[in-house]
Amino acid sequence: MGRPKKNQVEESTDLQKALLRARSARDGVFRSIRNLDSLANEAKTDVDKQHVFLARVISLEKYISQFEKYQQEILASLVDLNLVREFEQVDALVADAMEEMCGTIRSTMEQLQPKRTPNFVHKIVSLIHNNKAISDIERYHYLISCLSGPALTIVKAVPLSADNYSIAWNELTKCYENRRLLATAHVDKLFAFAPLKKKSVSSLLSFVHTFRENVSAINALGIENISSFLLFYIRVRVIDTKTRRLFEASIPQSEIPSLDDLLNFISQRCKILENIGKSAEKVELVSKPNFKKGKGAPSVKSSLTSTTNSSRPSQKTSKCLYCQLEHHLYRCFLFKKISTDLRRKFASDNCLCFCCLKTGHSANACSSTFRCKTCQSKHHTLLHLDCDNLSLKEFSQERGDKSQPNNVDSEPSASLSKFAGTTCTDKPVVLGTAIVRIFDNTGKLQTVCVLLDGGSQVSVMNSECVNRLGLQRRKTCTNVSGLSQQPVTKIKGSTHCRFVPLTAEEPQFVASDIIVLSQITRYMPSEK
Numbered sequence: 001m002g003r004p005k006k007n008q009v010e011e012s013t014d015l016q017k018a019l020l021r022a023r024s025a026r027d028g029v030f031r032s033i034r035n036l037d038s039l040a041n042e043a044k045t046d047v048d049k050q051h052v053f054l055a056r057v058i059s060l061e062k063y064i065s066q067f068e069k070y071q072q073e074i075l076a077s078l079v080d081l082n083l084v085r086e087f088e089q090v091d092a093l094v095a096d097a098m099e100e101m102c103g104t105i106r107s108t109m110e111q112l113q114p115k116r117t118p119n120f121v122h123k124i125v126s127l128i129h130n131n132k133a134i135s136d137i138e139r140y141h142y143l144i145s146c147l148s149g150p151a152l153t154i155v156k157a158v159p160l161s162a163d164n165y166s167i168a169w170n171e172l173t174k175c176y177e178n179r180r181l182l183a184t185a186h187v188d189k190l191f192a193f194a195p196l197k198k199k200s201v202s203s204l205l206s207f208v209h210t211f212r213e214n215v216s217a218i219n220a221l222g223i224e225n226i227s228s229f230l231l232f233y234i235r236v237r238v239i240d241t242k243t244r245r246l247f248e249a250s251i252p253q254s255e256i257p258s259l260d261d262l263l264n265f266i267s268q269r270c271k272i273l274e275n276i277g278k279s280a281e282k283v284e285l286v287s288k289p290n291f292k293k294g295k296g297a298p299s300v301k302s303s304l305t306s307t308t309n310s311s312r313p314s315q316k317t318s319k320c321l322y323c324q325l326e327h328h329l330y331r332c333f334l335f336k337k338i339s340t341d342l343r344r345k346f347a348s349d350n351c352l353c354f355c356c357l358k359t360g361h362s363a364n365a366c367s368s369t370f371r372c373k374t375c376q377s378k379h380h381t382l383l384h385l386d387c388d389n390l391s392l393k394e395f396s397q398e399r400g401d402k403s404q405p406n407n408v409d410s411e412p413s414a415s416l417s418k419f420a421g422t423t424c425t426d427k428p429v430v431l432g433t434a435i436v437r438i439f440d441n442t443g444k445l446q447t448v449c450v451l452l453d454g455g456s457q458v459s460v461m462n463s464e465c466v467n468r469l470g471l472q473r474r475k476t477c478t479n480v481s482g483l484s485q486q487p488v489t490k491i492k493g494s495t496h497c498r499f500v501p502l503t504a505e506e507p508q509f510v511a512s513d514i515i516v517l518s519q520i521t522r523y524m525p526s527e528k
Contacts, residue, residue: 012081015077015080015081016077016081018073018077019074019077019078019081022070022073022074022077023070023074023091025066025070026067026070026071026074026091026094027094029063029066029067029070030067030094030097030098032059032063033060033063033064033067033098033101033102033105034101036053036056036057036059036060036063036101036105037101037104037105039052039053039056040053040057040104040105040108040109041104041108043108044108044111044194045194045195045197046197046198046203053108053109054109057105057109060102060105060106060109064098064102067095067098071091071095071333072333072337074087074091075087075091075333075334075337078091084323084334085325087333088325088326088327092327092331092333095331095333096331124143124146127142128142128143128146129169135162136162136163136165136166137160137161137162137165139165140160140161140162140164140165140168141160143155143165143168143169143172144156144160151172151175153503153504153505154168154171154172154175154503155168155171155172156445157171157502157503158171159447179221179222179223179256180255180256180257182217182221183218183221183223183229183256184233186214186215186217186218187214187218187229187230187233189210189214190210190211190214190215191233193207193210193211223256224256225258228258228259228260229256229257229258231258231259232257232258232259232261232262235259235262236262239266243266243269246265246269247262247265247266250265320332320335321346321350321352322334322335322346323335328357329352329357329358330356330357330380330382335382336382340382340383340384340385341385343382343383344383344385347383353366353368354379354380354383355368355370355378355379355380356368356370356380357380357382357383363378363379366378372384375508376505376506377506377507377508378507431451431452431453432451432452433449433450433451433452434449434450434452434502435447435448435449435450435502436448436450436499436500436501436502437499437500437501437502438469438497438498438499439497439498439499440468440469440470440471441469441470441471441472442470445500446468446469447502448465448469448499451520451521458478458480458513458515459511459513459514459515460514460515460516460517460520461495461497461514461515461516461517461520462516462517462518462519462520463492463516463517463518466495466516469497471495471496471497472495472496473492473493473494473495473516474493474494474495475493475494476491476493476494476513476515478491478494478513478515480515488517490517490518491515491516491517492516492517492518493516494513494514494515494516495514495516496510496511496512496513496514497510497511497514498510498511499511
Protein backbone atom coordinates (compact mmCIF):
# COMPACT_ATOMS: atom_id res chain seq x y z
CA MET A 1 0.00 0.00 0.00
CA GLY A 2 1.22 3.45 -0.81
CA ARG A 3 1.46 6.46 1.40
CA PRO A 4 -1.60 8.70 1.81
CA LYS A 5 -1.68 11.69 -0.46
CA LYS A 6 -0.59 15.05 0.87
CA ASN A 7 -4.04 16.59 0.34
CA GLN A 8 -5.70 13.82 2.35
CA VAL A 9 -3.27 14.30 5.23
CA GLU A 10 -3.84 18.05 5.27
CA GLU A 11 -7.63 17.56 5.19
CA SER A 12 -7.46 15.11 8.10
CA THR A 13 -5.30 17.55 10.07
CA ASP A 14 -7.77 20.39 9.46
CA LEU A 15 -10.66 18.21 10.66
CA GLN A 16 -8.77 17.28 13.82
CA LYS A 17 -8.03 20.95 14.53
CA ALA A 18 -11.69 21.85 14.00
CA LEU A 19 -12.68 19.02 16.36
CA LEU A 20 -10.25 20.29 19.00
CA ARG A 21 -11.56 23.87 18.71
CA ALA A 22 -15.18 22.76 18.99
CA ARG A 23 -14.48 20.60 22.03
CA SER A 24 -12.56 23.38 23.76
CA ALA A 25 -15.39 25.85 23.18
CA ARG A 26 -17.96 23.26 24.29
CA ASP A 27 -16.04 22.56 27.49
CA GLY A 28 -15.92 26.29 28.27
CA VAL A 29 -19.70 26.53 28.02
CA PHE A 30 -20.02 23.36 30.10
CA ARG A 31 -17.94 24.94 32.87
CA SER A 32 -20.24 27.97 32.89
CA ILE A 33 -23.30 25.72 33.27
CA ARG A 34 -21.55 23.73 36.01
CA ASN A 35 -20.73 26.93 37.92
CA LEU A 36 -24.36 28.00 37.60
CA ASP A 37 -25.45 24.60 38.93
CA SER A 38 -23.16 24.97 41.95
CA LEU A 39 -24.56 28.44 42.59
CA ALA A 40 -28.11 27.03 42.39
CA ASN A 41 -27.32 24.45 45.08
CA GLU A 42 -25.86 27.16 47.32
CA ALA A 43 -28.85 29.46 46.75
CA LYS A 44 -31.22 26.84 48.16
CA THR A 45 -29.79 27.36 51.66
CA ASP A 46 -28.03 30.74 51.45
CA VAL A 47 -30.28 33.78 51.13
CA ASP A 48 -27.35 36.00 50.10
CA LYS A 49 -26.67 33.82 47.04
CA GLN A 50 -30.26 33.84 45.80
CA HIS A 51 -30.09 37.31 44.25
CA VAL A 52 -26.81 36.45 42.52
CA PHE A 53 -28.29 33.23 41.16
CA LEU A 54 -31.43 34.92 39.82
CA ALA A 55 -29.26 37.52 38.09
CA ARG A 56 -26.98 34.94 36.44
CA VAL A 57 -29.62 32.35 35.53
CA ILE A 58 -30.80 34.63 32.72
CA SER A 59 -27.81 33.41 30.68
CA LEU A 60 -28.83 29.74 30.92
CA GLU A 61 -30.68 29.61 27.59
CA LYS A 62 -27.71 31.26 25.85
CA TYR A 63 -25.36 28.63 27.31
CA ILE A 64 -27.63 25.81 26.17
CA SER A 65 -27.80 27.20 22.63
CA GLN A 66 -24.00 27.53 22.45
CA PHE A 67 -23.52 24.03 23.87
CA GLU A 68 -25.79 22.46 21.25
CA LYS A 69 -24.06 24.41 18.47
CA TYR A 70 -20.62 23.13 19.46
CA GLN A 71 -21.97 19.59 19.89
CA GLN A 72 -23.18 19.67 16.29
CA GLU A 73 -19.75 20.85 15.12
CA ILE A 74 -18.09 18.03 17.08
CA LEU A 75 -20.47 15.48 15.57
CA ALA A 76 -19.85 16.77 12.03
CA SER A 77 -16.07 16.53 12.50
CA LEU A 78 -16.28 13.01 13.92
CA VAL A 79 -18.51 11.90 11.05
CA ASP A 80 -15.98 13.22 8.53
CA LEU A 81 -13.21 11.41 10.44
CA ASN A 82 -15.31 8.21 10.60
CA LEU A 83 -15.28 8.28 14.43
CA VAL A 84 -19.00 8.36 15.24
CA ARG A 85 -18.67 5.76 18.01
CA GLU A 86 -16.26 8.07 19.83
CA PHE A 87 -19.04 10.64 20.02
CA GLU A 88 -21.34 8.15 21.75
CA GLN A 89 -18.62 7.07 24.18
CA VAL A 90 -17.30 10.53 25.12
CA ASP A 91 -19.30 13.54 23.96
CA ALA A 92 -22.79 12.13 24.54
CA LEU A 93 -21.93 11.62 28.22
CA VAL A 94 -21.07 15.31 28.49
CA ALA A 95 -24.47 16.17 26.99
CA ASP A 96 -26.23 13.93 29.51
CA ALA A 97 -24.46 15.65 32.40
CA MET A 98 -25.38 19.05 30.96
CA GLU A 99 -29.09 18.15 30.69
CA GLU A 100 -29.13 16.92 34.28
CA MET A 101 -27.57 20.14 35.56
CA CYS A 102 -30.00 22.27 33.52
CA GLY A 103 -32.90 20.41 35.11
CA THR A 104 -31.58 21.22 38.58
CA ILE A 105 -31.03 24.87 37.65
CA ARG A 106 -34.56 25.29 36.24
CA SER A 107 -36.10 23.63 39.29
CA THR A 108 -34.22 25.97 41.62
CA MET A 109 -35.16 28.98 39.50
CA GLU A 110 -38.88 28.15 39.77
CA GLN A 111 -38.58 27.83 43.55
CA LEU A 112 -36.73 31.12 44.05
CA GLN A 113 -38.44 33.38 41.54
CA PRO A 114 -40.83 35.83 43.21
CA LYS A 115 -44.42 34.78 42.70
CA ARG A 116 -47.75 36.48 43.26
CA THR A 117 -49.37 35.69 46.58
CA PRO A 118 -52.67 33.79 46.33
CA ASN A 119 -54.60 36.68 47.89
CA PHE A 120 -53.55 39.19 45.24
CA VAL A 121 -57.25 39.95 44.66
CA HIS A 122 -57.41 41.64 48.06
CA LYS A 123 -54.24 43.63 47.38
CA ILE A 124 -55.61 45.34 44.28
CA VAL A 125 -59.06 46.09 45.70
CA SER A 126 -57.97 49.40 47.22
CA LEU A 127 -55.87 50.39 44.18
CA ILE A 128 -58.32 49.52 41.40
CA HIS A 129 -61.73 48.20 42.39
CA ASN A 130 -62.57 50.79 45.07
CA ASN A 131 -60.86 53.69 43.33
CA LYS A 132 -63.68 56.08 42.37
CA ALA A 133 -61.37 58.36 40.39
CA ILE A 134 -61.16 55.95 37.44
CA SER A 135 -63.84 54.56 35.12
CA ASP A 136 -64.80 50.91 34.69
CA ILE A 137 -62.95 50.56 31.39
CA GLU A 138 -59.80 51.99 33.02
CA ARG A 139 -60.25 49.57 35.91
CA TYR A 140 -60.46 46.74 33.40
CA HIS A 141 -57.20 47.79 31.70
CA TYR A 142 -55.39 48.21 35.04
CA LEU A 143 -56.68 44.82 36.21
CA ILE A 144 -55.36 43.06 33.11
CA SER A 145 -51.94 44.72 33.53
CA CYS A 146 -51.70 43.47 37.13
CA LEU A 147 -52.53 39.83 36.40
CA SER A 148 -50.66 36.92 34.87
CA GLY A 149 -51.02 33.18 34.38
CA PRO A 150 -54.38 31.50 35.12
CA ALA A 151 -55.83 34.68 36.65
CA LEU A 152 -55.19 36.60 33.42
CA THR A 153 -56.82 33.79 31.43
CA ILE A 154 -60.01 34.10 33.50
CA VAL A 155 -60.26 37.86 32.93
CA LYS A 156 -59.40 37.71 29.22
CA ALA A 157 -62.23 35.23 28.66
CA VAL A 158 -64.66 38.12 29.16
CA PRO A 159 -64.82 40.68 26.30
CA LEU A 160 -63.09 43.96 27.14
CA SER A 161 -65.75 46.61 27.81
CA ALA A 162 -66.91 48.85 30.64
CA ASP A 163 -70.12 46.85 31.15
CA ASN A 164 -68.22 43.57 31.46
CA TYR A 165 -65.79 44.76 34.16
CA SER A 166 -68.10 43.67 36.99
CA ILE A 167 -68.53 40.25 35.35
CA ALA A 168 -64.76 39.75 35.07
CA TRP A 169 -64.22 40.90 38.66
CA ASN A 170 -66.88 38.51 39.99
CA GLU A 171 -65.35 35.58 38.10
CA LEU A 172 -61.92 36.45 39.48
CA THR A 173 -63.03 36.72 43.10
CA LYS A 174 -65.15 33.57 42.79
CA CYS A 175 -62.08 31.61 41.72
CA TYR A 176 -59.51 33.02 44.16
CA GLU A 177 -61.47 33.88 47.31
CA ASN A 178 -61.03 30.37 48.72
CA ARG A 179 -60.14 30.53 52.44
CA ARG A 180 -58.93 26.95 52.50
CA LEU A 181 -56.63 27.44 49.50
CA LEU A 182 -55.26 30.73 50.83
CA ALA A 183 -54.57 29.32 54.30
CA THR A 184 -52.81 26.27 52.83
CA ALA A 185 -50.64 28.48 50.60
CA HIS A 186 -49.49 30.59 53.57
CA VAL A 187 -48.69 27.51 55.67
CA ASP A 188 -46.77 26.08 52.70
CA LYS A 189 -44.48 29.11 52.82
CA LEU A 190 -43.87 28.64 56.54
CA PHE A 191 -42.89 24.99 56.17
CA ALA A 192 -40.86 25.60 53.00
CA PHE A 193 -38.54 28.13 54.66
CA ALA A 194 -35.03 26.68 54.49
CA PRO A 195 -32.90 26.48 57.68
CA LEU A 196 -30.39 29.31 58.06
CA LYS A 197 -26.82 28.08 57.61
CA LYS A 198 -25.12 31.24 58.87
CA LYS A 199 -26.10 34.44 60.56
CA SER A 200 -26.47 37.51 58.36
CA VAL A 201 -28.70 40.55 58.34
CA SER A 202 -30.43 39.63 55.07
CA SER A 203 -31.17 36.03 56.07
CA LEU A 204 -32.53 37.02 59.50
CA LEU A 205 -34.67 39.77 57.99
CA SER A 206 -36.00 37.28 55.44
CA PHE A 207 -36.93 34.94 58.31
CA VAL A 208 -38.78 37.69 60.20
CA HIS A 209 -40.62 39.04 57.15
CA THR A 210 -41.68 35.60 55.90
CA PHE A 211 -43.18 34.47 59.20
CA ARG A 212 -44.77 37.80 60.10
CA GLU A 213 -46.38 38.24 56.71
CA ASN A 214 -47.83 34.73 56.47
CA VAL A 215 -48.96 34.47 60.12
CA SER A 216 -50.73 37.83 59.80
CA ALA A 217 -52.39 36.67 56.59
CA ILE A 218 -53.61 33.46 58.27
CA ASN A 219 -55.07 35.45 61.17
CA ALA A 220 -56.77 37.81 58.72
CA LEU A 221 -58.61 34.87 57.12
CA GLY A 222 -60.58 34.42 60.33
CA ILE A 223 -59.70 30.77 61.05
CA GLU A 224 -61.23 29.92 64.43
CA ASN A 225 -58.86 27.12 65.48
CA ILE A 226 -55.48 27.70 63.88
CA SER A 227 -53.69 25.02 65.93
CA SER A 228 -56.16 22.35 64.76
CA PHE A 229 -55.69 23.44 61.14
CA LEU A 230 -51.88 23.25 61.48
CA LEU A 231 -52.12 19.71 62.88
CA PHE A 232 -54.44 18.80 60.01
CA TYR A 233 -51.95 20.28 57.52
CA ILE A 234 -49.09 18.18 58.95
CA ARG A 235 -51.07 14.93 58.95
CA VAL A 236 -52.84 15.23 55.61
CA ARG A 237 -49.52 15.38 53.73
CA VAL A 238 -48.59 11.80 54.70
CA ILE A 239 -51.75 9.94 53.64
CA ASP A 240 -52.02 8.29 50.22
CA THR A 241 -53.43 10.13 47.21
CA LYS A 242 -56.62 8.08 46.87
CA THR A 243 -57.58 8.55 50.52
CA ARG A 244 -56.81 12.27 50.20
CA ARG A 245 -59.19 12.57 47.22
CA LEU A 246 -61.98 10.73 49.02
CA PHE A 247 -61.56 12.95 52.08
CA GLU A 248 -61.66 16.14 50.00
CA ALA A 249 -64.83 14.91 48.30
CA SER A 250 -66.51 14.31 51.66
CA ILE A 251 -66.14 17.86 53.04
CA PRO A 252 -67.34 21.27 51.78
CA GLN A 253 -64.48 22.98 49.96
CA SER A 254 -65.29 26.36 51.49
CA GLU A 255 -64.79 25.16 55.09
CA ILE A 256 -61.52 24.87 57.00
CA PRO A 257 -61.08 21.20 58.03
CA SER A 258 -59.69 20.16 61.41
CA LEU A 259 -57.62 17.23 62.57
CA ASP A 260 -60.70 15.58 64.10
CA ASP A 261 -62.42 15.63 60.70
CA LEU A 262 -59.48 13.83 59.13
CA LEU A 263 -59.15 11.23 61.90
CA ASN A 264 -62.87 10.44 61.88
CA PHE A 265 -62.85 9.98 58.11
CA ILE A 266 -59.81 7.67 58.17
CA SER A 267 -61.33 5.58 60.99
CA GLN A 268 -64.49 5.15 58.94
CA ARG A 269 -62.46 4.23 55.85
CA CYS A 270 -60.52 1.59 57.82
CA LYS A 271 -63.80 -0.11 58.74
CA ILE A 272 -64.92 -0.04 55.10
CA LEU A 273 -61.64 -1.54 53.87
CA GLU A 274 -61.79 -4.27 56.52
CA ASN A 275 -65.32 -5.24 55.47
CA ILE A 276 -64.41 -5.21 51.79
CA GLY A 277 -61.27 -7.27 52.45
CA LYS A 278 -63.14 -10.02 54.30
CA SER A 279 -65.82 -10.22 51.61
CA ALA A 280 -63.20 -10.43 48.86
CA GLU A 281 -61.38 -13.28 50.64
CA LYS A 282 -64.60 -15.30 50.88
CA VAL A 283 -65.40 -14.79 47.21
CA GLU A 284 -61.88 -15.83 46.22
CA LEU A 285 -62.07 -19.06 48.27
CA VAL A 286 -65.42 -20.01 46.74
CA SER A 287 -64.57 -19.21 43.12
CA LYS A 288 -61.01 -20.61 43.07
CA PRO A 289 -60.89 -23.49 40.50
CA ASN A 290 -59.41 -26.85 41.42
CA PHE A 291 -57.40 -28.13 38.45
CA LYS A 292 -56.30 -31.75 38.36
CA LYS A 293 -52.93 -32.65 37.00
CA GLY A 294 -53.12 -34.13 33.55
CA LYS A 295 -52.47 -33.51 29.91
CA GLY A 296 -55.50 -31.30 29.46
CA ALA A 297 -55.00 -29.23 32.60
CA PRO A 298 -53.42 -25.85 32.04
CA SER A 299 -50.20 -25.15 33.88
CA VAL A 300 -50.43 -21.76 35.57
CA LYS A 301 -46.75 -21.73 36.47
CA SER A 302 -45.54 -22.37 32.92
CA SER A 303 -48.01 -19.80 31.58
CA LEU A 304 -46.70 -17.08 33.87
CA THR A 305 -43.11 -18.00 33.11
CA SER A 306 -43.55 -17.80 29.36
CA THR A 307 -45.31 -14.44 29.65
CA THR A 308 -42.54 -13.00 31.79
CA ASN A 309 -39.81 -14.22 29.48
CA SER A 310 -41.53 -12.83 26.42
CA SER A 311 -41.80 -9.38 27.97
CA ARG A 312 -38.18 -9.11 29.06
CA PRO A 313 -36.58 -8.24 25.72
CA SER A 314 -38.84 -5.21 25.25
CA GLN A 315 -37.89 -3.91 28.71
CA LYS A 316 -34.15 -4.44 28.38
CA THR A 317 -33.67 -3.13 24.87
CA SER A 318 -32.36 0.41 24.57
CA LYS A 319 -30.92 0.24 21.08
CA CYS A 320 -31.53 3.31 18.96
CA LEU A 321 -33.85 2.57 16.03
CA TYR A 322 -32.14 5.22 13.91
CA CYS A 323 -28.40 4.47 14.24
CA GLN A 324 -28.57 1.04 15.99
CA LEU A 325 -26.26 2.15 18.81
CA GLU A 326 -26.86 1.64 22.54
CA HIS A 327 -28.88 4.70 23.55
CA HIS A 328 -32.43 6.01 23.42
CA LEU A 329 -33.74 7.60 20.25
CA TYR A 330 -34.27 11.02 21.85
CA ARG A 331 -30.55 11.14 22.78
CA CYS A 332 -29.36 10.28 19.27
CA PHE A 333 -27.50 13.24 17.78
CA LEU A 334 -27.80 11.80 14.27
CA PHE A 335 -31.57 11.76 14.73
CA LYS A 336 -31.48 15.33 16.07
CA LYS A 337 -29.45 16.47 13.07
CA ILE A 338 -32.16 15.68 10.50
CA SER A 339 -35.13 17.98 9.86
CA THR A 340 -38.33 17.90 11.89
CA ASP A 341 -40.32 16.57 8.93
CA LEU A 342 -37.98 13.60 8.57
CA ARG A 343 -38.09 12.94 12.34
CA ARG A 344 -41.89 12.91 12.31
CA LYS A 345 -41.93 10.63 9.26
CA PHE A 346 -39.48 8.24 10.92
CA ALA A 347 -41.59 8.14 14.08
CA SER A 348 -44.76 7.51 12.07
CA ASP A 349 -43.21 4.80 9.87
CA ASN A 350 -41.87 2.95 12.93
CA CYS A 351 -45.13 3.29 14.93
CA LEU A 352 -43.45 5.32 17.67
CA CYS A 353 -45.30 7.24 20.37
CA PHE A 354 -45.23 10.96 19.57
CA CYS A 355 -44.81 11.76 23.30
CA CYS A 356 -41.89 9.55 24.42
CA LEU A 357 -40.57 8.18 21.07
CA LYS A 358 -40.97 4.57 22.24
CA THR A 359 -42.78 1.64 20.69
CA GLY A 360 -45.66 -0.41 22.01
CA HIS A 361 -48.30 2.28 22.57
CA SER A 362 -49.87 5.38 21.08
CA ALA A 363 -49.78 8.96 22.32
CA ASN A 364 -53.22 8.64 23.90
CA ALA A 365 -52.05 5.69 26.03
CA CYS A 366 -48.67 7.22 26.94
CA SER A 367 -48.01 7.61 30.66
CA SER A 368 -45.24 10.18 30.19
CA THR A 369 -45.84 13.54 31.89
CA PHE A 370 -43.31 15.47 29.80
CA ARG A 371 -44.57 18.03 27.28
CA CYS A 372 -43.08 19.96 24.39
CA LYS A 373 -40.69 22.66 25.66
CA THR A 374 -41.69 24.96 22.80
CA CYS A 375 -45.51 24.94 22.88
CA GLN A 376 -46.27 22.90 26.05
CA SER A 377 -48.45 20.47 24.05
CA LYS A 378 -48.44 16.71 24.53
CA HIS A 379 -45.74 15.69 22.06
CA HIS A 380 -41.96 15.37 22.11
CA THR A 381 -39.90 18.51 21.62
CA LEU A 382 -38.00 16.89 18.73
CA LEU A 383 -41.31 16.52 16.86
CA HIS A 384 -42.47 20.12 17.33
CA LEU A 385 -43.56 21.63 14.05
CA ASP A 386 -44.56 25.23 13.37
CA CYS A 387 -48.14 25.97 12.40
CA ASP A 388 -47.07 26.88 8.85
CA ASN A 389 -45.86 23.33 8.20
CA LEU A 390 -48.26 21.32 10.34
CA SER A 391 -50.96 19.48 8.45
CA LEU A 392 -54.16 18.04 9.78
CA LYS A 393 -52.96 14.53 9.09
CA GLU A 394 -49.83 14.98 11.21
CA PHE A 395 -51.88 16.57 13.96
CA SER A 396 -54.09 13.47 14.11
CA GLN A 397 -51.05 11.18 14.23
CA GLU A 398 -49.59 13.22 17.08
CA ARG A 399 -52.56 12.36 19.28
CA GLY A 400 -52.67 8.74 18.21
CA ASP A 401 -55.99 9.20 16.42
CA LYS A 402 -56.34 6.19 14.19
CA SER A 403 -59.94 6.76 13.19
CA GLN A 404 -60.59 7.29 9.49
CA PRO A 405 -63.60 8.87 7.82
CA ASN A 406 -66.01 6.44 6.23
CA ASN A 407 -66.12 6.81 2.45
CA VAL A 408 -69.80 6.19 1.77
CA ASP A 409 -69.93 7.68 -1.72
CA SER A 410 -67.97 5.42 -4.04
CA GLU A 411 -68.86 7.40 -7.18
CA PRO A 412 -65.71 8.84 -8.78
CA SER A 413 -65.60 12.61 -8.65
CA ALA A 414 -63.06 15.35 -9.20
CA SER A 415 -64.13 17.16 -6.05
CA LEU A 416 -61.72 16.83 -3.15
CA SER A 417 -64.22 18.03 -0.54
CA LYS A 418 -68.01 18.27 -0.29
CA PHE A 419 -70.52 19.51 2.23
CA ALA A 420 -74.10 18.45 2.78
CA GLY A 421 -76.78 21.15 2.54
CA THR A 422 -80.45 21.09 3.56
CA THR A 423 -83.61 21.83 1.66
CA CYS A 424 -85.95 24.62 2.61
CA THR A 425 -88.33 23.62 5.39
CA ASP A 426 -91.27 25.28 7.04
CA LYS A 427 -89.27 26.08 10.15
CA PRO A 428 -85.86 27.78 10.34
CA VAL A 429 -82.91 25.63 11.43
CA VAL A 430 -80.43 27.16 13.86
CA LEU A 431 -76.98 25.56 14.00
CA GLY A 432 -74.99 25.38 17.21
CA THR A 433 -72.39 28.04 17.93
CA ALA A 434 -69.33 28.26 20.13
CA ILE A 435 -66.74 30.87 21.06
CA VAL A 436 -63.05 29.97 20.75
CA ARG A 437 -59.77 31.89 20.76
CA ILE A 438 -57.58 31.77 17.63
CA PHE A 439 -53.88 32.69 17.42
CA ASP A 440 -53.39 35.61 15.03
CA ASN A 441 -50.26 36.33 12.98
CA THR A 442 -48.57 37.96 16.01
CA GLY A 443 -49.20 35.01 18.32
CA LYS A 444 -51.94 36.75 20.30
CA LEU A 445 -55.31 35.14 21.01
CA GLN A 446 -58.44 36.70 19.51
CA THR A 447 -62.03 35.69 20.24
CA VAL A 448 -63.96 34.25 17.29
CA CYS A 449 -67.51 32.87 17.02
CA VAL A 450 -67.68 29.40 15.43
CA LEU A 451 -70.66 27.84 13.64
CA LEU A 452 -70.94 24.07 14.25
CA ASP A 453 -72.30 21.94 11.39
CA GLY A 454 -72.01 18.19 11.98
CA GLY A 455 -72.85 17.40 8.35
CA SER A 456 -70.13 19.51 6.75
CA GLN A 457 -66.97 17.85 5.46
CA VAL A 458 -64.92 21.04 5.09
CA SER A 459 -63.89 23.87 7.38
CA VAL A 460 -64.80 27.36 6.17
CA MET A 461 -63.76 30.84 7.35
CA ASN A 462 -64.99 34.12 5.92
CA SER A 463 -62.50 36.57 4.44
CA GLU A 464 -63.30 39.25 7.04
CA CYS A 465 -62.14 36.95 9.86
CA VAL A 466 -59.01 35.94 7.91
CA ASN A 467 -58.05 39.59 7.40
CA ARG A 468 -58.71 40.47 11.05
CA LEU A 469 -56.46 37.64 12.25
CA GLY A 470 -53.81 38.33 9.62
CA LEU A 471 -53.67 34.66 8.58
CA GLN A 472 -51.66 33.62 5.54
CA ARG A 473 -53.79 32.76 2.53
CA ARG A 474 -52.69 30.42 -0.26
CA LYS A 475 -54.15 29.26 -3.55
CA THR A 476 -56.20 26.06 -3.55
CA CYS A 477 -57.55 23.73 -6.21
CA THR A 478 -60.22 22.28 -3.92
CA ASN A 479 -63.70 22.09 -5.41
CA VAL A 480 -66.63 22.47 -3.03
CA SER A 481 -70.13 21.44 -4.08
CA GLY A 482 -73.54 21.08 -2.44
CA LEU A 483 -76.86 19.64 -3.49
CA SER A 484 -77.26 18.58 -7.14
CA GLN A 485 -73.50 18.97 -7.53
CA GLN A 486 -73.90 22.75 -7.57
CA PRO A 487 -70.39 24.20 -7.18
CA VAL A 488 -69.57 26.88 -4.65
CA THR A 489 -67.91 29.66 -6.62
CA LYS A 490 -65.69 32.55 -5.59
CA ILE A 491 -63.41 30.51 -3.32
CA LYS A 492 -60.80 32.96 -2.05
CA GLY A 493 -58.10 30.41 -1.24
CA SER A 494 -57.35 28.38 1.87
CA THR A 495 -55.60 28.98 5.20
CA HIS A 496 -54.82 27.28 8.51
CA CYS A 497 -54.87 28.27 12.19
CA ARG A 498 -54.42 27.15 15.78
CA PHE A 499 -57.12 27.69 18.40
CA VAL A 500 -57.85 26.97 22.06
CA PRO A 501 -61.02 26.92 24.19
CA LEU A 502 -62.41 30.18 25.51
CA THR A 503 -61.53 29.67 29.19
CA ALA A 504 -58.39 27.49 29.00
CA GLU A 505 -54.95 27.44 27.40
CA GLU A 506 -55.11 23.73 26.56
CA PRO A 507 -55.69 21.64 24.59
CA GLN A 508 -54.53 23.38 21.43
CA PHE A 509 -56.21 22.38 18.16
CA VAL A 510 -54.88 22.80 14.62
CA ALA A 511 -57.16 23.28 11.62
CA SER A 512 -55.62 23.08 8.15
CA ASP A 513 -57.01 23.45 4.62
CA ILE A 514 -59.67 25.94 5.75
CA ILE A 515 -61.65 27.20 2.74
CA VAL A 516 -61.93 31.02 2.61
CA LEU A 517 -65.27 32.41 1.41
CA SER A 518 -66.58 35.96 1.33
CA GLN A 519 -69.66 34.94 3.33
CA ILE A 520 -70.72 31.70 5.04
CA THR A 521 -74.33 32.36 6.00
CA ARG A 522 -76.67 35.13 7.00
CA TYR A 523 -76.49 36.59 10.47
CA MET A 524 -79.87 35.07 11.49
CA PRO A 525 -82.08 32.43 9.81
CA SER A 526 -85.36 33.82 8.48
CA GLU A 527 -88.44 32.53 6.69
CA LYS A 528 -89.25 33.64 3.20
